[in-house]
Amino acid sequence: MDKNELKQFSVALRLVEGKDLGAALDIILPYVESHPYVPYSEDVKDIKENFRLMLHYMELGVEDDMRESMYNDMLDKLKGGIRNLRSDYRRRNVDFYKDAYSRASVKTNSFSEKAIRMQMEDFVSDLAMLQLESVEKRDKMADELYLSHYSFMQALFCHIVVSELWTEEQASAIGDIILSPTVDSGDAQVVVSAMMLSVMNNFDINKFRVLVRIYSEAKDEALKQKALIAWTLSVTDGVDSALQLQIMSPLLSRDDVVRDLLDLQKQMVFCMNAENDNDIIQRDIMPTLVKNSNLTSYRLGIEDNDQELRDILDPEADDRSMEEVENKFQKMIEMQKSGADIYFGGFSQMKRFSFFYSLPNWFFPFSLNHPELHRVKDSLKRNRFLTNLMATGPFCDSDKYSFALAVVSVIDKIPSDMIEMMNHGEMPKQQFISDEEMATPAYLRRRALQDLYRFYRLYRWHNQIYNPFDTDNVLFMACSLFDNTAVSEKRVELGNFLLSRREAILLSKLMPKLQFDGSVAGYLVKGGYYLEMSRDFVEAKECFMKAAYFSGDDIRALRGMAKAAFHSNDLKMAENAYRKLYTLEPDNKSYALHYAIVCSKMGDFEQAAKILYELDYKYPESSNVKRVLAWTLMGENKLEQAAKIYAKLLDSDTVGDMDLLNAGYCKWFMKDISGATTLFAEYCENLLKSRKDSSAPDYLSISNILDEDFINDGAMLNCFGITAVEMILIKRITYKLTRDK
Structure with missing residues (x-):
């Protein structure tokens, strides 16, 4: 596979979308001329000649009212030609497509719309007619029927995946077949999955159109949800944009569809995790x-x-x-x-059966009648426990096939008493999900997505095709085609979901698409992103300020503003926000404690102590309350009381490095230089160890650590008249203690 040649097709298509016919021809003609016998090469050469004539008559000054429409016709023809050339190239050079093409070619049947309808409808009627046969004949005839039909469906699946662009008539005919009540739902789902793979990798507006139609008209819920996934993941920026939007618009005006799209987007994020x-x-x-x-x-x-x-x-x-x-x-x-995919880890180890080497098998709804389960079908049907598990277990179809295939390899080795127990249905069972919930659109959609995710993670040639679960592709709701539609109004809710799950990369990709003017929710999401993920506290503060302004001091906005202001060292704003929060919810421990911290940092030790004494009474076991109280007591020059609290903290199981530093300050202010520097030395050594610095501490590393703390705590040091010279001497003594150990 020549990646440069594949890239030529993409570049040429982008130029066509930009309506630059001549530039697109310049890119694609070298390939056509070096491969003169490939299909559609003559079509491209015809377009080249017509374009040459158009330029020629333009140079002669000939007026032509049809020139613009002819130019657009040539663009459309070239676009289709390039896509079909790309399909042909892939069938001959890319393993994924070569394998699918060879599997499609095995079947000698015609894949005309008439032949497809006949095969799919005959299968349903033949299956029904089997009930008239004797029991002795029925099983054998059923096996033969399923073998023939699965063989056809596998070939049809691969044929659609590697197919060229469809005409509108072809697409309409296939849509009629899929929506026919005389066609098996499982077969219809297989065809929809094949169209999805085809459209995602070589966009075809007519396949896209029929997928949207199937979603709109399908009565079977499983088929409907697979069609939703198929057309949604096929939406593509910059390719037939106006037509895509025209086809989708009736759906995007419906609240239920927009809600389903948001749920689908969330479910895809769950799959990625x-x-x-x-x-x-x-x-x-x-x-x-x-x-x-x-x-x-x-x-x-x-x-x-x-x-x-x-x-x-x-x-x-x-x-x-x-x-x-x-x-x-x-x-x-x-x-x-x-929404978590709790079975992926276990079943991902069970996708090495030859069954999964066949592309279509990843997309067949689970059935014990699949020919590759022939050996174990009877054993599974006789086993009540396994039958119930396959029928009602909360697994996607791919995992059910994995389980069934695994049973094939061990069924003969299971002890007879265990088999008996399972046959009588006496194995313990857990009702993970109710029957009603398993029939809901959300559950069916999640199960289909899990099948799809396993395919894109585990199929042997998954990296040769477009992957909708890649980080760059997964946020379909950020697609520009959804701008100015009801879907865009749900982006803030999606952002809030991503923020709650700390999906920093995905949220950063959604950020440019969020609307903020007057939107409290939008500013909260943006502020949360800057605060929790990018750690840009100044930007976060601005967002939360706007959210507070538009909401009239919404408590979420105040909370974010307080935290962002605190981290950006805007103590005045932090004090104002925490005071409001404390006033609104005086029993909230977090608000009270942070308000006290800010008061203490601003030098209002009296107000801080008032709050902290009350908190210490309510929460006598809280180490964090005691830490802030000890610091505040130091600020009030109550060093003996502070020292007692620090002594208890240092002797507790919750002692932290900052306790060593602050207890050292307390001893320093009490003129206990030996005690202070001993604590400072231990503090510095712990920090160096946490940084995985195995070298012996030198003066520079000790000095850098303490310099940063002395600057941060400068207000407290100034309260006790600590001079720059004293700081230098303390650092030197601390270094001497670490060196002499």
């Missing part, structure tokens, strides 16, 4: 399940392998273990309900 969710499960949940793996399931419930001994030593151990296991299972259930 599958690996992180798996890490959480492996770190926080699986150790508990493994630890309690000695609990074995029997007919009468849970029985411990060492029951008698455990009953003697710890009679309540079983109850605690079961409660712990149940809590961890509940955590997984809550993760799943919130």
